[in-house]
Amino acid sequence: MSGTVCCKQCQGEEVVKSGRIRNKQRWLCKTCGLNFVEGEGRPGPKPAGLEKKSLAMLLVCLGLSFRAAGLVVGVVRNTVMEWFRDWAGGLELPKVEGPLDVVEFDEMHHFIQSKKQVLDLESNNDSC
Numbered sequence: 001m002s003g004t005v006c007c008k009q010c011q012g013e014e015v016v017k018s019g020r021i022r023n024k025q026r027w028l029c030k031t032c033g034l035n036f037v038e039g040e041g042r043p044g045p046k047p048a049g050l051e052k053k054s055l056a057m058l059l060v061c062l063g064l065s066f067r068a069a070g071l072v073v074g075v076v077r078n079t080v081m082e083w084f085r086d087w088a089g090g091l092e093l094p095k096v097e098g099p100l101d102v103v104e105f106d107e108m109h110h111f112i113q114s115k116k117q118v119l120d121l122e123s124n125n126d127s128c
């Protein structure tokens with residue numbers, strides 16, 4: 001009877017009945033030991049396809065937020081962020097050749113890094 005049922009993990013056909021859960025027959029794989037219910041999406045979600053990832057990366061590059069891109073392709077924003085990190089981690093940073101003549105305001109942060117000295121206006125008022 002169990003000839004048509006095969007394991008979801010190892011695709012083995014050596015499965016036996018292992019009780020019922022949620023009014024459905026549960027099966028036990030004798031090869032890998034996985035308990036599963038036929039017809040359910042377990043175990044785990046399917047890995048996303050390249051098309052889905054590419055669309056999400058395109059949307060993020062066009063200016064959408066991670067959350068908005070996730071809503072379009074049907075995943076949560078953390079998944080989109082993870083894909084983006086994997087993808088962007090392989091890219092090379094642009095190299096600046098020669099001395100800088102003009103620095104735009106949004107580049108100032110990278111140029112200065114962080115402000116280490118705090119402007120203390122209160123102490124000047126006390127001395128006057």
Ligand SMILES: [Zn+2]
Nearest residue numbers: 007010029032
């Ligand atoms: Zn198995």
